[in-house]
Amino acid sequence: MNTEKCNAWVERDKKVFAPTQHLSYYPMVIKKVDQDVIYDEDDNQYIDFLSSASSLNLGSCNPIITAAVKEQLDNYSQYTIAYTYGRKSIEYAERLTSVYPGGVPAKIVFGNCGSDANDAAVKFARAYTGRSKIITFINAYHGSTYGSISMSMVTTRMRAKMGPMLPDIYCFPFYDVSYDDETCEKECIADIERAFATYLPAEEVAAVIIEPVQGDAGLLAGHPIFMKKLYDLCKKNGILFISEEVQQGFYRTGKFFGIEHYDIIPDGIIMGKSIGAGFPLGGFMAKAEIMDCLPAPAHLFTLGGNATACAAGVAAFDYLQSDEFQKILADNTKLLEECVADLRATFPDVITGRRGIDMSCALVVTKKDENGNDVPDGDGTFKILYRAYERGLLIISLSENILRVQPPLNIRPENLKKGFAILKDSIRDYVNGDIPDSVMEFRAGW
Template sequence: MSAGSEATNEGGTAVTSSEELHKRRDAAVARGVGSVVPYYVDRASGGTITDVDGREWIDFAAGIAVTNVGNCAPRVVEAVQAQVERFTHTCFMVAPYESYVAVCEQLNILTPGMFEKRSALFNSGAEAVENAVKIARHATGRPAVVVFDHAYHGRTNLTMALTAKNMPYKHRFGPFAGEIYRVPMSYPLRDGGLSGAEAAARAIETVEKQVGAENVAALLIEPIQGEGGFVVPAPGFLPALREWATATGVVFIADEIQTGFCRTGDWFACRHEGVEPDLITLAKGIAGGLPLAAVTGRAELMDAVHVGGLGGTYGGNPLACAAALASIETMHELDLPAAARRIGQVMGDRLRVIAARDPRIAEVRGRGAMLAVELVQPGTLIPDPAAAAAISAACHAAGLLTLTCGTHGNVLRFLPPLVISDEHLTRGLDILDAAFG
């Protein structure tokens, strides 16, 4: 069906075309809100998206690692429908309800560490990060927060300060929150051969010389960086930082907003190296597409904050909590960590074949169903964002939804739903293969 034609949905009602919707968007939606493709969604399922003109897309984005259980996962749909018939909102801070408590119980069990934990629920990843910093500062009485090159932690004022990339996230939005200090990340492709321990020692030396460990409330890190380029630190980097944080009384915060909930082949990416964070921030894949986020951590840290110091009107909304509980049940039932490992094996093998023939690919990296290729000018490490954009555009034209990322915009990242079928995974990889030429 061509762009601009009129489709009908399953009920036979006329659906406005993408072309018409784009005109309405231009007149109604702020220009600063961007979209990857100019096609408007009518429906989606486990591994595909269908637009209002009837085009079907294979989904290698999953709403940026949100629909890990797929779109319209049966348990999620059923749970949300049942909840919406009972009540949609009371505000947990006013009149609490069981599902909020049940989500916190599940998070306390699932997250790394056998110590006693508490959780608090919020709306978005950025809000979870902000609250984790609040908790760390309150519990330690220290002001400074250490973050890393290439990091992405959100778009609010504090989380923009924590985020490394200027454009489009920080440009002309300052001034930003203070007492944020950035140190070098372990980036094996660009580290000149540094081991994880050596890269950690470099970061720690920077902190101790420029900030002073006694002034640091928290060290905040993504176990695998997301928007920064799917950077997987060298083995030993995270454990060394964890050891230093323990020795100095610094709160170790793992931002697992993109890596969490089975995405990397385990429930959480920290587990790949046995790292137990003091606090962990969660969102994205937690609730099958409904807005929910959380901070989970050591009971003595979480409970250090005075009553009323944490919360928000919509945090832990009952519909989102119902969706989260159903999503977690689905992850268990379908063994989605194993599914992510299988996707990673199939996709990784195919990407390495493409890399072997295309000198623009400097590295294939990632874990589980969180994979990427970094594109450079052949024979160099000079980033090639134009190539990444062109290949992604070719994928879109052929019916595969892909995303770019990286500090320089030169990384193609792949985040298929963990319930994607073998057929759709193979078709998507065929399209990607052809896009590389």
């Protein structure tokens, strides 16, 4: 494949951007995106299995969203709602609060991204409860602002050299569905209970902030027993239970919010990524009495809830609720599972696990060690995804050996099948030893 123009742009990028700006896997410089197909500056085409890190659940240049954005831009691009009011921000707030789990009366604050929405959760939790301590979990990713990065426990590269972090953040093990029920029943909240008995007074804990499906840890779904026991512990001790839905919200897991897979009504919900349908937007939504505890300007942003992002969000929200989309989602979910099953049956010694829920899918890549045990295959994972890139598929990894499969929810079925066909061919090339070690010099990303 020809990447001459892309390579030239990457060299220009290196001269002006700080290295921390990118976790890039390939020299892919995007020229155009047509819903689920990406075109680079050299006019190479790629099926999109990333959805811009799950921030484009309906793809880019979706005609419904594009029309809404154009209509808004004909009126005005944005005007701060810090000092005025905006029709589109109000309409979107009404829609989002209408789907709060359990039909609970809720209110919202808009920001610019999921990171500052996590910060909002900390602010409101502390203000409402009068407590300071926050519980989060190992392998959590919450964002890159100082508050959200203080709660993130997925890699030391996010935290090194920048301390001290936000104080009073306590981190505990996350129990996912790989644990058996007996172990989970016995152990899953034992560490927290010991902490409450020894060094962390429960009456000083404001909130538990948790991803129902840990995204950047490798799409680990919380064990139902763990989630229920954790929720009950919160209720017993007056601790707010806040669901972090930045990556998994907006039907990524088949339900509007990932927490809806559990019998839990959260006290608050953190939103980002696809909340803006491709435009910068974040939001924290919680029970009305919680949201009423802070006065302005404790949490407002000049560009937060801007009109163009909210216009895009309203259009996306309405389409997500439509019968047309719900049928597409159901059909694509079924097709994805069929493709995953075929892939695992074809390469049972390479793809040895499937994580996540529905269209938030992760494939575990392993190899045999000298004792015949399955162990993570980090090199193999990169070789597979790099060959997939060369064949026309954008897919990245999580952790050491997890293939992240998060296509647009409304991906065209033929492109979903084509993407998996490329992935199958790429795995076959790896198994046959047809991918040279020289590609490892390009290894980057997580």
